[in-house]
Amino acid sequence: MKLNILFLTLLDFNNLEESNIYTDLLKEFVKNKHNISIISPSEKRKQKKSHLIRINENCEILKLRIGNITKTNFFEKGISTILLEQKFIKGINEYFGDQKFDLVIYSTPPVTFASVVKYIKKRDKCKTYLLLKDIFPQNAVDLSIIRSKGIVYNFFRSKEKNLYRVSDYIGTMSKANSLYLEKHNSFTNNQVIEVNPNSIKIESLNDTENENKKIRNQLRITDEVTLLLYGGNLGKPQGIYFLLDLILEIEKHEEFFFVIIGSGTEFSKIENFLRDNNITKTKLYSYLPKKQYEMFEKAADIGLIFLDKRFTIPNIPSRLLGYMKFKKPVLAATDGNTDLKDILDEGGFGLWSEHGDIQGIIQNVYKLTNKRYREKLGINGYNYLKEKFDVEISYSIIMKHFSRGDDNVQR
Template structure:
């Protein structure tokens, strides 16, 4: 059972990965149920045809999807985000326990794959696991509590920070497996007290057959009226606080006099209206809505340079999943990241990393890559190789499934299940 806020038809973020994982497991012969909220991400508005206040159940292929009520705030303050997560944790606990009860009396062996955020679902899962005797796999996509304090979304009182952190650490130690999506995030799990033999490196992935370099005339350039001789700097994804997107508007303003460089921002999110207003007088920036999955490869191939901004307080609390597709497209990446972070270490070989919120460094890096075609080709080729060797979907999910089988049949994992890069980071 996958227990998470997000699922299909959300096109990006956690929902995308949950959907692909569920479909892959069904194809391997597993019976998969999903407990989730109605789709709302990244716009923070309910998708048409869904209710935020009703329980529902439907099927997508062979996956049974059970949707639970969730409160969506109109204003995204730190407290409102917490209330949003709590609303799902409370409403979904009823549905989750009922499903587990039915599986128990039918004699079905279950593993609960709980995705964080939200961590608030974990207490109910742990209590139910004791009563009904099932195993729990916690998968951390985002340290939402740490990120909330770091970004100033939550009040940073020392005693409150220590108390909340201690509760989170204690809860994590009670599950059979805790996985996360990067080596540096695995280190953070270890620092939170999760034993090494419970830590699993389970990265997000990219379908390298669906995302690949295209050298033909690009449909998006034609749609936007961007000529082939222009250098397109593309950001595609969620437009939220953690992404630090405003720096791209500043960079576009500085480079407006450089006629051959243009910016394209494609996506949805709470910051979009602000960004459009900030860019209102600029002639070198274009906005697109979130694009359908069947056109995603064409969108990525419009870019000569991919841009990956991050707010300075995020660091290794998250690893942006959009980086996978950027590299798979065979285009270089310019990221804002501090030395020693996971993003910095990856981008070193296939792009350029500059300090977060340093707009002059960012514009300098953009101008340099815009003027060096061969350098862009070389870095893009290295990025494609990295995506193929580290994040190819079939490889990642096959490794995950072998660990899942081991948990089913033995009830635990061993230290060797930790990725070598993650283990090296932890034991350094």
């Protein structure tokens, strides 16, 4: 069955060429001949008017001009966030007013799409599917960014509840994610809640020996040194204070080298820490183009995941998939509420310790200095990726609702 699908996101992209959990899913729908309309906003600072990009006969992207919501002050971000729904509805009417959608797909963040989804659901009598990638505002409460039961919390909690209520289907990242959602939101009884994990398109790997040598020469390390990589967001959710402790510990060991690649609110804190402590065995990079970053992923011996130990909500970082794709064992230091530890154990592709346990993570690093052990875990991870996190699986999970007679799409 061919569907007309509207995809809502805050990610800024102009095509589907780059691989991530959203573009890979969209490409899967395009491959299966569905018609895809995407709203991918462009912030005001770019000074571009709203315009439509035609990707091919089955796919188009509306670059919708919105206010600044990143890299700006709290006041401007707040106003821009409040106006998001109004701008999205206006964009839908102006550019997609003559289209009738069968399905709307959207993700968190943000939680402020409820009115947009409700509007298009009522207009087109369509189905709605939420890809739950973030549970806000509770995650902000966990990290003491906002106060529980305060004005800000109550405002966004109301938005969150409305988003769940308007969603026919909610795809979560893991079993623990689903259980948390059901426990704390009794009003979701009428929704279908199912695990629909982060997923990517899995492609064959090229020979990378020369690239690996190039990276090690760039870092001035030998083949005998165990290269650790952390790639991704560098913000409060990662609990950067523990990352700094790890940097100090690694500095004591000649056989380790640490590369950190990412951006976020804590980047300058890490940069200053490296300078002030004369760190020589950790290299920090800001944003790198996808191909450059993947060269480091290929060259690394171990991929690291961090989540602050204060989290009460189960998170599964999407960065995990890149490590698995390049057959790297995963070393995770997280809170005890995420079931990432269970996933690592089930797939046999990584080691876990609690975030904050410096001796625990160092012991695990030492275990992974064994090259044969690393290779075994890396292969396990790649096989588990193909079995559980291939984008074709996510696509099938969504589409099963439109092949069993439990939808209202015209055939």
